[in-house]
Amino acid sequence: MSKLCVLRGRSKFKDQKLVIEFLKCGPKEANKWGHCCKHSDDSVCVDPIECELFTYYNPRFTWRTVIIGHAYIEPVKGGKRKTVGTLLADIIDRETIRDVWYDHMCAVSPIHLLIAGTLFDRQGYMDPELYDDEIKKGSGVFGKEIGEGRLLHLESIVVDKDYRRQGIGAKLMSGLHKVAKKEQVSFIFAFPDTETQDFVACARSVGYRHVARTRVIAYAVDQQHPSRKLDKSLDPEPFAYYHQAHLFDYSTPVCLVISRYIPKFAVQILQKFPLDTDWTERDDGGMTPLHLAAKGISPELLMFLLSKETTYACIHQRTTFGDTPLTALKSSARRVRDMPMGIPAPNLDNWRGYAEDYVECYKLLISAMNEPWDEELEKRVRFGCSCGHCLEGVMSPRVKFYILAYIYESARIIKTRWGAETNENIAKVVSGIFAHLPPTLSDVSSEEPFQRGFATLLEYIGICLEENEIPTADKVGKKLDWYRDMGEGEDTQRYLNLGGTINDALSYLFAGCCYKTWSAVFKELDEAKEIPHCDNDDLITPVRLFACGTMETERPKSTLESIPLDAVLGQMVDMLTGYHF
Ligand SMILES: [Zn+2]
Ligand SMILES: [Zn+2]
Ligand SMILES: [Zn+2]
Structure with a gap:
């Protein structure tokens, strides 16, 4: 003490x-x-x-x-x-x-x-x-x-x-x-x-x-x-304290249905509502049906509600907690991605971006707000980019910076290994780098032509990144062709002939363990400190999947993210109380 x-x-x-x-x-x-x-x-x-x-x-x-x-x-x-x-x-x-x-x-x-x-x-x-x-x-x-x-x-x-x-x-x-x-x-x-x-x-x-x-x-x-x-x-007063009881407390008929049934059934019930139904009625917390449908991440319900002209009046309205339908949607999604408690958060290492339902809801609300929706925005929404500058929505400026630093440092040290200044320590570091490659390459991977070719390949990957593209095997391959036509890249060709692949190099660069180690090394650089923060700064596996080509094909539709919490709770209430609307 x-x-x-x-x-x-x-x-x-x-x-x-x-x-x-x-x-x-x-x-x-x-x-x-x-x-x-x-x-x-x-x-x-x-x-x-x-x-x-x-x-x-x-x-x-x-x-x-x-x-x-x-x-x-x-x-x-x-x-x-x-x-x-x-x-x-x-x-x-x-x-x-x-x-x-x-x-x-x-x-x-x-x-x-x-x-x-x-x-x-x-x-x-x-x-x-x-x-x-x-x-x-x-x-x-x-x-x-x-x-x-x-x-x-x-x-x-x-x-x-x-x-x-x-x-x-x-x-x-x-x-x-x-x-x-x-x-x-x-x-x-x-x-x-x-x-x-x-x-x-x-x-x-x-x-x-x-x-x-x-x-x-x-x-x-x-x-x-x-x-x-x-x-x-x-000093402003804080927004009213949000408490869980609200989940069961929706006092308006439309909200009650939305909160207690899964979207498919809720839509079926709401379709039977009388013609003069007020689709904009707010409950005690200022929640409108549109807010609730957004909070539950339900495109079916949003589409149904937005088919009623009057609901457009709710699109900019705030609840007593300060939420518009769009911010309610975002904070629901955020909870799924972020919180270690409450809803079981999917392991970030296996995260493949938000489910289609979320992207769909976002798009519906943005269009209802008369704001532009394009492919770029869609990518950013899918991966929850908060900085607006992530490559393909998923690779943040910081990740890009670290990977680039990693590329140039790796290439430099491999070249030093085969230069005049080499020593035992450098040899050790370099063999550590090549220990990341598949064991089938262990015969050739310790030899100079292989290692030099690998180093040059890393630099080509770096060029892709400098040009603001996430390097995929395809893109890097094209880059190699281009340089070959210019009469360069011979050593990389040798690396490929010896059995190395572009994907081996990409997997090495985007391995999570390496990223963590190297980000710690580069974190203190002044340049690194000036990079704006993005929510995606710790997303490395999705970037790797993107680069190594499995992103699109293997992305599963998450059921976890598409089940609205309110609906689940609503059904539980039904089961417990035998209550039916
Ligand atoms: Zn004491
Ligand atoms: Zn970003
Ligand atoms: Zn590693």
Whole structure:
């Protein structure tokens, strides 16, 4: 444990002083001997295992540091101190766990996952909807910057009943802000539950503001941050809290049918509805039938509803949670792709893009909004590209950058291996590269002509990428033909004659294990840091499938993604209650 800061002051209690003390326990402290935190009853800390910090510290999470703040009342003349307030928080070193961000947050606590799922995408970057969407972004004082660096999560702050309303809570919080500064954290986050409005008021008065219109409040350590300059009266209220009960609560006839039957049956029932049915009626949450059909990812229902002219009025309407039909559709899909809890998320390694139903729904809504739909957009929608620049919708600028860096580094090192500067280390690295090729090639793959040809082939693949095309065996083959006509690429021809294939080289480049290793190597380059983030930054298997030619033929239609949650729940209710509409 190390002591972070101690504030002393005179309390309003006669002859007593208030002491605020912060302790931390992270991977460094936990492994250090001579641990000596100060306990509230002044007892000596003998056994770290018995120590309260250890109850919160988990040695499995080496990227997490536990922070505890205590407020004590202590007689001025010395004597027993009494704990009157406690603050619990932790610092998360996000950069080291981006690949497994949701899973790790889920492992720490449900509230960690809640914050992670509310503000951040699968890799811990800010959800673009929260700064792009005119309505959802709220005051807009928080932007992409909250997705960078270490973050501090304020879990709880409790002040003894008899000592409230004396500023002890505020003192604990200002202590925490000092800790944040010292620990080089830029933002503190908290997710107050609905019962702690007192806390929200107190937090607002010391500079916390809502992030977009979520219930998460955040504090920027930097006084120059826009959130610190926003008057607290301008801090918008969060959207009403969404709770699961709503799934069973649809109060309008059309929504009730949509929520309780699978789309095929719902359409059959709705077709029998009277001619003067109101297809735009909103329920308590502002949900219209169109929102619900979009949320359930159901093209049948959307098509049926959009065949009624009046429903077009709902296309831009917002629910009380701020959703339009399109954002409701997107967030349903996102849940399928992202969350480690709730709906079983398909393993991202096997992910082949969203199911046809999702793309179809997206297209229907975009057309209903009179916005253009083209092949490019379709590709981006299918793979959930959030940056707008992914090649074929699936290969993000970052993946492209890493693969290119990987290509040139591999080619360079192979050529060095056969040059004058070669040494044992280089030979070892190079044989590691060729260990990735099929074992049938092991006879030839250690020889110079084979390796040189392979290196040149990698460079041709790099040229394809530079020209903004995902290299497929076909495209690279054409490139080779072109260079051969120019009288170049002899060594690659030799590689092919020796039994190597273009696909071997592509599989080597797009192997997930290599990508992860190399992305860690190139991550720190200034150039890499300037690349805008895309949701697809960790999609490597689909890119490999695309490049190696199995993407189109093997893409299964996912049943998981096309079953609307509401319909399933609706049927369960039917079975449990025997209720029929
Ligand atoms: Zn202790
Ligand atoms: Zn993208
Ligand atoms: Zn590898």
